[in-house]
């Protein structure tokens with residue numbers, strides 16, 4: 001005999017594939033102007049049980065004594081509250097953290113019983129009585145709404161069971177008017193971490209149980225609004241909008257600004273201003289039924305697939321998007337309104353114009369913000385079954401009819417909730433769920449319900465159910481082929497537009513190659529842009545680690561810091577990746593000729609003109625602005641270009657004679673305040689060189705001489721006669737100056753576990769680049785130079801880099817010329833970096849000034865946002881705080897750097913004829929490499945400086961392709977040089 005213990009106390013619903021029972025049909029999400037609502041957010045009583053059936057349902061009954069229960073905050077996840085007392089988060093990418101045996105879940109199933117006691121506000125009892133009396137449509141005078149509960153809940157009010165539901169990031173409502181009492185109401189919610197629904201929610205994120213979105217009691221007045229569907233299209237030829245609001249309860253629709261006052265269901269066409277993400281024009285309106293008024297914000301726009309393109313209001317759009325998971329470093333997926341707004345503002349300020357709500361519908365308030373500020377949205381359903389890939393997709397729920405009702409329920413809950421948002425232009429069926437009939441059923445249902453939007457699903461490479469060919473992490477060459485229509489594929493797909501719903505994996509340092517992708521996106525009409533993976537690192541704030549990632553909670557199965565792959569750090573500080581993206585997708589293109597003083601400006605918006613922008617120029621001499629001014633931007637329609645003549649240079653022409661490097665910097669800035677950024681906010685910029693820097697030579701005039709104390713003096717420097725290393729330059733102590741090829745591998749160097757043998761981090765370690773030994777072969781003082789020969793090589797191989805350091809001096813200045821000659825078979829593996837490193841004794845007051853790229857870090861394929869100028873920073877602030885420490889902080893194109901160890905101390909200057917990479921940090925590369933978290937790094941008293949002739953590119957191989965070949969640093973015979981000097985104090989030059 002066999003029996004299932006889970007069934008014994010009535011928890012069979014947990015493993016039932018059905019979406020649940022008892023909930024009301026889904027409907028639009030809106031806020032009433034006059035119907036009352038009562039938030040039940042706040043402190044709830046809480047009891048955690050180890051299994052679904054550990055406790056009976058007595059807690060939901062009257063008079064239950066919960067005095068010894070704990071408290072949790074709703075919205076919230078219990079595993080993120082009270083310091084781990086209620087268990088801890090679990091992170092897996094695509095693997096299910098439980099045995100795969102659908103729809104069964106483990107017996108160990110953390111189950112949180114929640115209790116909320118509430119009285120009704122004074123006016124509610126009367127309201128409810130009225131509503132109940134007059135109700136005609138089988139509805140009820142009050143509705144209890146859950147906006148999100150992970151993963152399965154059963155609900156009771158005042159001892160009466162309301163039902164149960166699954167679908168964590170979807171709303172569920174229950175009719176409760178008949179159960180409410182003026183005072184002493186008891187709402188009981190039992191939440192199970194694991195359920196059949198968990199099989200449909202295998203998104204790459206933390207598993208975080210709890211009531212994590214709002215719980216609200218809504219008065220539903222008699223004759224009140226129930227569900228409604230705003231159809232507001234735009235005819236770009238006629239310049240008119242056509243409005244029809246279908247409402248379950250009939251009433252009137254009023255749009256004062258358009259003089260509209262019509263019945264629901266009635267069609268009206270009037271001239272309007274259309275809504276687009278660039279011009280998010282919303283009309284305030286009211287839907288008035290006999291018992292209620294609901295404010296609407298109507299955006300007129302039409303989305304179609306035409307000529308193989310996604311067109312809005314008649315024009316193709318280019319998505320400059322991000323994938324947004326909901327994340328807050330302390331509250332997980334329980335986001336407050338301010339955080340949602342911050343996300344939207346940050347996106348707008350960084351030229352992002354589109355969001356894919358990976359991989360579930362967001363909190364509904366987020367979509368209100370997208371309507372208001374203007375963002376294109378791909379609204380994605382709460383569906384992913386990625387873990388079935390581990391068993392070749394056998395038993396995949398999306399291809400098993402028993403699960404189809406649950407899939408349809410999810411599709412309906414998304415579409416019904418979000419259908420009135422102009423920002424939503426595409427519905428997405430879900431993510432990484434393989435293929436199957438269930439998806440086809442979802443697509444069919446959605447098409448039937450809402451023919452006004454397009455359908456997306458990346459897993460459908462044949463585009464059987466979809467309107468857009470979508471892929472993730474396709475490399476540049478493939479995207480280019482697709483753009484040219486050379487990718488073949490089924491006939492239907494060949495007719496469709498293409499997007500990358502995920503690309504440029506922003507894990508750690510990177511992503512590299514964004515500019516190269518953007519060039520391809522913009523070169524082909526068929527390619528309508530992409531969505532960077534992903535918006536924010538899901539690090540969890542933690543005392544021990546700073547930000548925790550997978551494994552930090554002792555999970556038996558986890559995917560480490562793969563959960564930290566965003567353009568924002570967990571605290572929402574923009575990473576260099578976001579600054580790069582902002583530059584790469586800037587909506588105004590400028591190019592030109594500095595000598596002629598002409599900038600060619602192209603309006604890269606799809607809809608907006610450039611009237612909101614002003615042009616600010618500066619004339620920079622060696623990185624210092626010597627003149628600035630403003631120019632008007634020509635009124636250009638989208639796609640149009642015009643030449644703008646810059647003024648006469650403010651300093652005498654012939655800069656060549658001065659030997660300075662002159663250049664124009666032209667910035668397109670907001671001409672006035674906008675809803676998302678103040679006047680002066682930089683939208684786009686370009687620098688146009690006028691004259692190249694003139695290089696000075698160091699004429700070898702000094703002769704190395706033994707100083708009689710084991711040293712060799714040359715110009716401003718003293719060398720150790722045995723090692724040939726400088727021990728001081730201009731009186732500043734220097735340690736460990738040597739060739740350096742190692743960098744702490746980035747996440748993109750390390751590559752994804754499933755990547756082939758091209759993962760550089762492991763290859764580098766196999767070669768031994770992290771443990772190079774330096775053998776001194778000769779220290780040769782000559783007539784006018786000190787020559788030091790070394791062989792730099794790892795143990796156990798015959799690979800080596802032979803180096804010659806040739807030191808010369810003209811008296812005050814010291815020049816180092818390095819020549820590197822490889823030996824052995826390097827198997828075409830590129831070097832991480834190539835340059836020198838040395839240490840200077842200095843503490844937290846160490847500062848750097850440099851003339852070069854800045855203000856932030858840049859690498860060969862991440863350098864678009866680095867602007868040439870004069871920059872200054874403390875050494876500590878040069879560090880980029882990637883959640884898992886790794887190579888970071890290099891400043892690119894540096895002409896000159898000045899390193900100060902503290903106020904009043906002599907300053908070491910470094911210069912090179914060829915721009916170099918500058919890095920300084922108060923730990924070694926080895927320490928950086930060994931650190932797992934930022935808290936593992938302790939600054940020391942030595943500032944380690946790297947001056948690199950070259951760096952290997954970054955790429956995106958933590959999930960996608962590695963760096964393009966042109967960004968590789970091949971091992972080959974190379975020469976480079978640096979000049980050092982220490983000015984007399986007070987001599988600033």
Ligand code: IPT
Nearest residue numbers: 093203204431432502533565959
């Ligand atoms: C892709 C997933 O869609 C996304 O959720 C995330 O896991 C991303 O990868 C990596 O961070 S799936 C891709 C590995 C095929």
